[in-house]
Amino acid sequence: MFISCVTVYVKENHIQDFIDAAVKNHEGSLKEPGNMRFDVLQCIDNPARFLLYEAYENEEASKAHKLTEHYLKWKETVDPVMAKPREGIPHRVIAPKNRDQW
């Protein structure tokens, strides 16, 4: 399993635009065969900060995500509304190890 945690800072006048685009990306990503989760979270203390919690069967599935139509559409929409470059941190899973819990 391969988990990418992507922190995004959005320009304050484009928060809703980002949310709309992220929800569409979430919906498309869940249909990918190698995707296990795609959670979109908003920081409570800073509504312009978001976390995308993306869980894939393996690193190849994460790479395949970046070739999908919904990802490319999302990227095109959100690149101009980001306050700074987004940061994606790759992780391995310590727990839960059971695939059924993802």
Added chain:
Amino acid sequence: MFISCVTVYVKENHIQDFIDAAVKNHEGSLKEPGNMRFDVLQCIDNPARFLLYEAYENEEASKAHKLTEHYLKWKETVDPVMAKPREGIPHRVIAPKNRDQW
């Protein structure tokens, strides 16, 4: 729903100690009535960096977690092996909104 994302940096000679304690905390936390997930992840680029992805029904359940025996045992074990103070960032959920997907 209330999600706490906790980043932890561990002293390099105590990585396995931290993993063992975090797995026990994971197992105990999943039994809490207000817990939805407790993922333990290790950063691929820096094995001394971890993420705890803790999902609760609400903020009260998150507070109740910090009063449990398994949390207090975990805290006692890991406080001395942390390389710097841990950082927990509270989030609200944008997607998925459906409780069944947690």
